[in-house]
Amino acid sequence: MSTPTSEKGYQSQQFWGLTDDEETPELQWPRNIDVYDKMRRQDSQVMSVLRAVTLPIRRTEWRIDPNGARPEVVQLVADDLGLPIKGESALATTRTRDRFSWKEHLRLALLMLPFGHSFFEQVYRFDDQGRARLRKLGFRPQRTISQVEVAADGGLKSIRQVGGTPGGDSEMGVERLVAYVLDREGGNWLGQSLLRPAYKFWLLKDRMLRVQLQSVDRNGMGFPVTTAGDLPEGLSTTDYERLMNKQLSEGLNVARGVRSGETAGASLPPGAKLELLGVTGQLPDAEKPIRYYDEQIARAVLAHFLNLGTETGSWALGNTFADFFTLSLQAVAEDIAETATQHIVEDLVDLNWGPSEPAPRIVFDEIGSRHPATAEGIRALIDCGALTADETLETHLRNIHGLPPAEQATARHKTTTEGGQPDAPAKQPQPAQATR
Template sequence: MADVNTVSGERGYARPQRRSVIREDNPDLIHPRSVRTFAKMAREDAQAKSVIKAVTLPIERTTWRIAPNGADPAVARMVAEDLNLPMIGDVAADQKSNLGKVAWQEHLPWALKMLVYGHAFFEKVYTDGSDGPQRLRKLAPRLQDTIKKIDVAYDGGLESITQKATTDRNGRFYPEVELEVSRLLAYVNEPEDMSWVGTSLLRPAYKHWIKKDDLLELEAIVLERNGMGVPTYESYSDSDQDDIDRGQEMVEGLRAGDTAGASIKKGSSLSIEGVKGQLVSPREAIVYHDSQIARSALAHALNLEGKGGSYSLAEVQMDLFIQYLQAIAERIATIANKYLVEDMVEKFTGERVGPFPLITFDPVGSKKELTAEALAGLVRDGVIRPDKDLEEEIRRRYNLPPKRPLEEALAEKNSERGNNEQTNPGS
């Protein structure tokens, strides 16, 4: 029996099959149509948008750094400068050295788009090396709605992506563009197969979003039909058709207002009838589907409505959510270290030899505001020793006046002492 086509010594394959049972079976959620669907969810649904913000903001807000990790100091400094990140031990990144280069804090929100669409691709752009070693110049987003095709190798590895043909605002035509894997930085969220499409954070919420959208329309119809009651007119006589017709016109044109009113014949009646009996309200079902959308991302905090409950349960749920955010940030750091930092080092030094610097970050949710009382306790216990930088930061944070120069303070003190001696010469 002949061997199957082998790649790099592998006999098996990982490329997804057309009729795979683990592939998406909803036509609206199959790439590339899925991009339009998830964009619509993120754009139009308040709860879906809240879920996305709840997941992405803590990751964006945490402090990211470069750890030398035993790499050559010049190489570590190059990575820190080209990504505009501080090295461990630095106060902040050097903004001057990053002019015209990449900023990690600008790249990160685009990378987190993988949560919405399942994937996020970037083209790595380097300098031409004419004035020294090649340096990273740009991480250009290749937006999800521009991607026509994702090519996957037999072994499941990414080969390339193809962007759609397009025209600019002047009508100039640009043909399809194929970007090979060596030019790409690819983030994929929770892949179920090796298609490199990934799984959207909003995928489990799709069913609830559809149902909630229908229920919102139903609720609007219920309020429109029954919210203000129905005007009814009862004529004084069954045989006076003119009065009946006049009453019909009256109830059809009845509106609220400062001068609104009606005049009817004796024996007739005009009333506004409310709903008799109890109608089923869609509101409870809408709230349920909202809660399920939040639960799909472990964002149980979005479901709290001040109705009380177990504090310990809420703490456990929040801890689980923080672990989820930590895992997302670690996934981004792992991908960037393997496919970006190592590539940057190879372009800079001409060889792909470690150890390599690492992109690291503080634990998600660990950045908290330090109160004056807590700071005083840290100083009192010897954990922190006050210095010039700390004093300046405290004065800035609490809107205190800046510290006066020593020479100016001494001159004022000597002046006050001289004035006192003139006032009290015998003292």
């Protein structure tokens, strides 16, 4: 049996453009971009869900792990990305203008969650030593992508952007792209939006909110009803119908024009009546289905804790919900770190040292691993030798506790014995007592 070195099967049936298996017409690309954009901008629950997913990932510390690479390589990557090196103190950035911002890049990369994908174009510059330096990763908004070219094996070949050049579109090959895609399957480089399972509930909730508003607006004041006055006797059938229709038409205009307010009022002919009738029976309760739709929107991203107090009725399961949610955030952050390492860090190393040079990688602190720096905890760490009470730690503690900065001129220094314990304060000499 010969060793296979090429593929006979395929992942993508179309080599230009993408196949879309979405059955809902308004959620087929590119129409779904406007729908998801409307969802994240107009609905408070959707916005809360997205912020709950993205903010912890943006808040955690991101670093460069040397990963066996040479110090020169690690330093160049750290400088270009503006990230600290793992195990070293972060250096202060004196200027940020015209420099790559990892925080801004991460914020835009996380747009793959609502839209399913987020594309960037690499832009470099050369320094005085002839090194290629990362100048920017140009964000290519989702609504400007017109076509995506995919190879038969499912690999990305290029994207086309609408109106990138005068009189035409801009095409960018994969060699200069960084593509973040959520839940990619086969050759679908558009991914799947995190909001796709929540679309049905968002749509029903939007309709229910309109019904609730109409119900309150219509029934809060009462339903206006007019009654026509008595007509003179002895009228012919034709005159009776004419006058009756006239009164009904005028009464209907009065009822339709009834509004609440200081100057509201109505004028009626003798015998006519205007009543504001209340609703008989029970109005439909729109609050319960709206709450249910909110709960389902949160379920779509495992953000069950957003429903505590409404769905579960108790905070007892809060830690369990938070653990599952944190694990999901950890997985998303790992996908971003892996993509950024492969298509930002390794590309930068390849341009300067070639593909055989070991490359560092992007890592991040475990999400949710921070603990409050309490005085008791810090004291325990110092006592066991895990921390050293140096000037940097003192400055940090003064900052987090709102204490004034230290003044060396008035500082009271303590001396220590061989065992590391402060010396006991020296005893003051006692005055001699007179003896008899």
